[in-house]
Amino acid sequence: EAGVAQSPRYxxxxxxQSVAFWCNPISGHATLYWxxxxxxxxxxxxxxxxxxxxxxxxxxxxDRFSAERLKGVDSTLKIQPAKLEDSAVYLCASSxxxxxxxxxxxxxxxxxxxxxx
Amino acid sequence: xQKITQTQPGMFVQEKEAVTLDCTYDTSDQSYGLFxxxxxxxGEMIFLIYQGSYDEQxxxxxxxxxxxxxxxxxxxxxxxxxxxxxSAMYFCAMRSPLDTGxxxxxxxxxxxLQVQP
Numbered sequence: 001e002a003g004v005a006q007s008p009r010y011x012x013x014x015x016x017q018s019v020a021f022w023c024n025p026i027s028g029h030a031t032l033y034w035x036x037x038x039x040x041x042x043x044x045x046x047x048x049x050x051x052x053x054x055x056x057x058x059x060x061x062x063d064r065f066s067a068e069r070l071k072g073v074d075s076t077l078k079i080q081p082a083k084l085e086d087s088a089v090y091l092c093a094s095s096x097x098x099x100x101x102x103x104x105x106x107x108x109x110x111x112x113x114x115x116x117x
Numbered sequence: 118x119q120k121i122t123q124t125q126p127g128m129f130v131q132e133k134e135a136v137t138l139d140c141t142y143d144t145s146d147q148s149y150g151l152f153x154x155x156x157x158x159x160g161e162m163i164f165l166i167y168q169g170s171y172d173e174q175x176x177x178x179x180x181x182x183x184x185x186x187x188x189x190x191x192x193x194x195x196x197x198x199x200x201x202x203x204s205a206m207y208f209c210a211m212r213s214p215l216d217t218g219x220x221x222x223x224x225x226x227x228x229x230l231q232v233q234p
Contacts, residue, residue: 033221042121042208042224043162056219089160095220105152106222108162 002026004109006092012115018080021112024073025094031055033106034067034077035091043091049075082116089113119144119213121225128230130199137184138194138228140209149213151192152222153183156206165207168192169215199232206230 005024013019025032030051035043046065048056052072060067064083069075079086093106120143130136142151153165168176168183176183184193196203206229210222 031220040226042210042226043222044224045221048219048221050218056221091162093162105164105167106220107164108154111160113160 004092004094004107006090006109006112008112009110010113010115012117013082015084015116016081018078019082019114020079021077021090021092021114023075023077023092023109025075025092026107029094029096029107030072031095032069032075033093033095034075035093037089037091037111039088046077046090079114082114084116087114087116119146119149119211119223121209121211121223123209123225123228125228126226128228130196130230130232132201132232132234133198135195135197136199136230138196138207138209138230140192140194140225142190142192142209142211144190144211144213146214148215149211150215151183151185152210152212153181153192153194154208154210154224155203156208156227158205162208166194196230201232201234204230204232 007022032049034046037043046060047067049069052069067077089111091111092109095106122141149170151168155163166176166178166181166183168185175185180197182195206227208227209225
């Protein structure tokens with residue numbers, strides 16, 4: 001079974017530029033998450049999708065960040081314009097959506113390391 | 118609000134010895150789940166073990182066990198017989214409450230474990 005795919009793996013941009021990250025979840029996983037992990041910290045949720053609908057985007061800086069999952073499969077996260085403090089690893093994760101309450105294990109992709117100069 | 122606290126920024130352990138990584142949590146929900154993830158230097162998050170708040174037995178997965186003390190709100194990870202490949206960052210995480218559509222994880226700040234030969 002293929003894991004969560006992300007691209008690019010690394011990106012360096014200047015502040016005020018825009019950047020986009022792509023994620024393809026594990027086949028059949030209805031739930032998709034984007035996390036931001038700043039160096040030395042644990043991941044922080046940016047947005048959660050259930051199929052192509054947004055469940056939680058309360059911590060997404062909506063003035064500069066946007067995300068979409070148009071067909072309920074892959075997703076794109078965009079930053080426009082980027083700031084120095086956006087330098088971080090952006091992790092995509094996915095999970096199955098079972099009918100019964102269970103473990104809800106999340107599977108993470110390798111991440112995209114963004115450096116804003 | 119949910120919060121995870123990991124008070125050990127770094128830990129050293131000798132190969133083949135056991136090590137305990139501390140995790141305390143705060144939530145007002147009755148139904149929640151606790152997770153441990155491993156993050157090697159390559160960056161991917163690897164799921165290790167899960168404990169549900171209503172589980173009466175402590176979770177075990179191979180060399181990993183979770184010492185769950187509900188009254189103390191602690192969920193410490195025990196790694197038995199440490200191996201050099203266990204050197205990594207370890208994150209404690211929580212999903213609370215369990216029975217909602219919001220499935221994102223709240224992470225602690227992590228503990229860096231170094232296994233010495």
